[in-house]
Amino acid sequence: MRIPRIYHPAPLSANSEIALSEDATNHVGRVLRMSTGQKLQLFDGSNQIFDAEITRADKKNLLVQVHGAQWEDRESPLNLHLGQVISRGDKMEFTIQKSIELGVNLITPLFSERCGVTLAGERLAKKRQQWQKIAIAACEQCGRNRIPEIRDAMSLSDWCAEQDDSLKLNLHPRASQSINTLPLPVKHVRLLIGPEGGLSSDEIAMTAGYGFTDILLGPRVLRTETTALTAITALQVRFGDLG
Known part of the structure; x- marks a missing residue:
């Protein structure tokens, strides 16, 4: 399965644990039906991407461990x-x-x-x-x-x-x-x-x-x-x- 890309509305940092937003939690948990141990890719609008792994998933909350970050600029010069x-x-x-x-x-x-x-x-x-x-x-x-x-x-x-x-x-x-x-x-x-x-x-x-x-x-x-x-x-x- 392709690793889902998920937007996080607050700045991210490597080696941290965060709770996904309500919209992201609904999409990842209820729509994609992902669970503990599965991989995500997060981005926060800073032109960086972050590898992440789900550490806890329940009906209302979804926690992920954020790993390393890398720059990835896909913006047009126009x-x-x-x-x-x-x-x-x-x-x-x-x-x-x-x-x-x-x-x-x-x-x-x-x-x-x-x-x-x-x-x-x-x-x-x-x-x-x-x-x-x-x-x-x-x-x-x-x-x-x-x-x-x-x-x-x-x-x-x-x-x-x-x-x-x-x-x-x-x-x-x-x-x-x-x-x-x-x-x-x-x-x-x-x-x-x-x-x-x-x-x-x-x-x-x-x-x-x-x-x-x-x-x-x-x-x-x-x-x-x-x-x-x-x-x-x-x-x-x-x-x-x-x-």
Whole structure:
């Protein structure tokens, strides 16, 4: 059996005994049905991995002995910030999971004029917690040892107005440039993906005013979740670590 990778939310140190978090205990004990003496691999977001062994397992607690640590950097040289207008149903969860597998560093959920999702207050806070858990699970699966942050949701206009040194890109079906025509080198990208119905003409004009470059992925119209993953893959091939 493959040794499970488990995220621990607090800093780890070699030669120590710790209790796993509630989520990890549930996954390891109840889902994987692991018991005393079995091996785990832990990571804490510091780009280190720790070999560990279960020393006690019961219904509520799971203790592990943490052994040696080693550095293992699987982060892309391209720092990619995804601004994703919140999509319906499980499409947003799918986009978060797969974009993290592809190396996205930061995700900001966005509200736009044509966003078909209404979330606020406690419901929005719970949804963000759920999205962050999906991010953690994606890292456990794909081997990343840093956990990308899912930021608080914000309006499209506020996100576009944020200032940084990133190359700002907006997918547009009538753009004249493609990712392959963007000049090298690029180390930071802020990528905007709109809703199912696309951005309004006013929103497209606004992004241009904030310095976003319109780019084209190809001749076909893609669904929002397909657009995000296609663009991220193309950016990682050109500027990152996908060959």
